[in-house]
Amino acid sequence: MFTSSFEQIYCIEGEKLLLKCSVYSDSIDVKWFKDNLKQYKHEKIERNKNISIDSDGKDHVMTIQNAKVTDSGQYIIIAGNVRKQLSVTVEAFFKPPLKDKTIMEGVEVSFECEAEKPFPVAWFKDNILVNDSSKFKIETLQNKVHKLTIRPTSIKDKGKYRIQMKDKSDITCCADLDVKEMPDAVKQMSEHDRNMFLKAAQSGTAVRYYIRIMIVGESGVGKTCLLRRLMNENIGDVRSTDGINIEVKQCKINRQTQKWIFTSDEEFSKTAYQNEDFADCGFWDFAGQKEFYATHQTFLSTNAIYLLVVDISKDFADKTHKKMIEDEFDKVGGN
Ligand SMILES: Nc1nc2c(ncn2[C@@H]2O[C@H](COP(=O)(O)OP(=O)(O)OP(=O)(O)O)[C@@H](O)[C@H]2O)c(=O)[nH]1
Numbered sequence: 455m456f457t458s459s460f461e462q463i464y465c466i467e468g469e470k471l472l473l474k475c476s477v478y479s480d481s482i483d484v485k486w487f488k489d490n491l492k493q494y495k496h497e498k499i500e501r502n503k504n505i506s507i508d509s510d511g512k513d514h515v516m517t518i519q520n521a522k523v524t525d526s527g528q529y530i531i532i533a534g535n536v537r538k539q540l541s542v543t544v545e546a547f548f549k550p551p552l553k554d555k556t557i558m559e560g561v562e563v564s565f566e567c568e569a570e571k572p573f574p575v576a577w578f579k580d581n582i583l584v585n586d587s588s589k590f591k592i593e594t595l596q597n598k599v600h601k602l603t604i605r606p607t608s609i610k611d612k613g614k615y616r617i618q619m620k621d622k623s624d625i626t627c628c629a630d631l632d633v634k635e636m637p638d639a640v641k642q643m644s645e646h647d648r649n650m651f652l653k654a655a656q657s658g659t660a661v662r663y664y665i666r667i668m669i670v671g672e673s674g675v676g677k678t679c680l681l682r683r684l685m686n687e688n689i690g691d692v693r694s695t696d697g698i699n700i701e702v703k704q705c706k707i708n709r710q711t712q713k714w715i716f717t718s719d720e721e722f723s724k725t726a727y728q729n730e731d732f733a734d735c736g737f738w739d740f741a742g743q744k745e746f747y748a749t750h751q752t753f754l755s756t757n758a759i760y761l762l763v764v765d766i767s768k769d770f771a772d773k774t775h776k777k778m779i780e781d782e783f784d785k786v787g788g789n
C-alpha cells in the first residue's frame with residue numbers, strides 16, 4: 455500500500471513537524487493516529503489551528519506547525535487495511551532545563567540553560583520581563599548558552615524565573631529560587647569576613663593563605679616588645695608572657711610583592727586588600743621560660759617563619775646548643 459519508507463523523525467520544540475507518506479494510488483484514503491500510551495489506544499489526529507492534514511494525489515502530509523515535546527511518540531498511519539508506525543522525537547528547546555535553587559541572601563546566583571539553536575530569548579521573574587541591569591545580568595555565551603545572574607540576592611528575589619524564546623511564550627522553561635535569610639552569626643561578622651564567607655558559600659570553597667610567624671627566644675630578651683613595635687603599639691605595659699600569645703589579622707603579606715602591611719581588620723576591609731593576593735599573618739609570641747619548652751614543641755611547625763630574638767648584650771657563646779641541652783633543658787620539669 456505504501457510506497458515511501460518510514461524513518462524515525464527528530465525535530466526541535468517550536469519547529470514545524472512534517473510527517474509524510476506516499477501510497478501507490480490516488481484513491482487510497484490515509485488516516486493519521488497517535489499512540490496514547492496512558493490510555494492504551496490510538497487517537498485519530500484531527501485538523502486544528504496547529505495541525506493540517508493535506509494530500510496531493512498519492513502524497514500525504516501531516517504538519518504540526520509548532521511542535522511540542524509532548525508531540526513525541528508513535529504515530530500510526532493507516533492506508534486501506536495497511537498500517538505503518540512512525541517514531542517521532544521532539545527535543546526540548548532548552549536543555550538541560552533550569553534547575554530550582556535555594557541560596558542564602560547576599561550570595562550571587564545564576565540560572566543557566568542551553569538552547570538547541572541560536573535564537574533570541576527573554577527572561578521573566580514571576581511573569582514580569584527582566585531587563586539587563588545592575589541587579590540582573592543577562593548573558594548569551596557561545597550564541598546558545600543563556601545565563602541570568604542575580605547579584606547579590608535579597609529575600610525579595612524569591613520567585614519563579616522563566617526563560618522563553620522571544621515571541622513564543624509556549625517554548626519556555628522555568629525554575630524556582632528560594633532565598634533564605636542570612637544567619638545572625640554571619641550578619642555580625644566584619645565586612646571582610648562576611649565577604650569571604652559569602653564568596654565561599656557561592657563557590658563552595660575559599661582560598662585562604664595564612665602564615666605563622668613564631669617569635670622564639672629566651673625569657674626577657676624582648677620578644678613581646680619586638681611584636682608590639684612591629685604592630686606600632688606601646689611597650690609601656692609589657693609583662694612577661696604566660697604560655698603563648700597569638701596576634702592575628704594585624705598584618706598581611708602581599709603574595710606578589712612580599713610587602714608586609716600592618717593594619718587593623720577594619721582598615722583592611724575599607725581598602726582594596728580584600729583579595730587572595732594577600733596572606734593573613736598570625737604572630738605567635740611564645741613565653742621564654744624553660745618551663746614552657748615542653749608544651750611549646752607541639753606548636754613548632756616547620757611551616758612557619760621563625761623570628762629568633764636574642765639579647766646581644768649577653769655573652770652569646772654561653773648559649774650554645776650543647777650547653778643548653780646539658781645544663782638547662784635537662785632540668786626542665788623539676789629534674
Ligand atoms: N634595652 C632593651 N630592653 C628591651 C628591649 N626590648 C625589650 N626590652 C626590655 O626587656 C624586658 C623584657 O621584654 P619582653 O618583651 O617582655 O621580653 P620577652 O622575650 O617577651 O619575655 P618573656 O615573655 O618572659 O619570654 C622589658 O623590660 C623590656 O622593656 C630592647 O630592645 N632593648
Ligand SMILES: [Mg+2]
Nearest residue numbers: 677678694695
Ligand atoms: Mg613575652
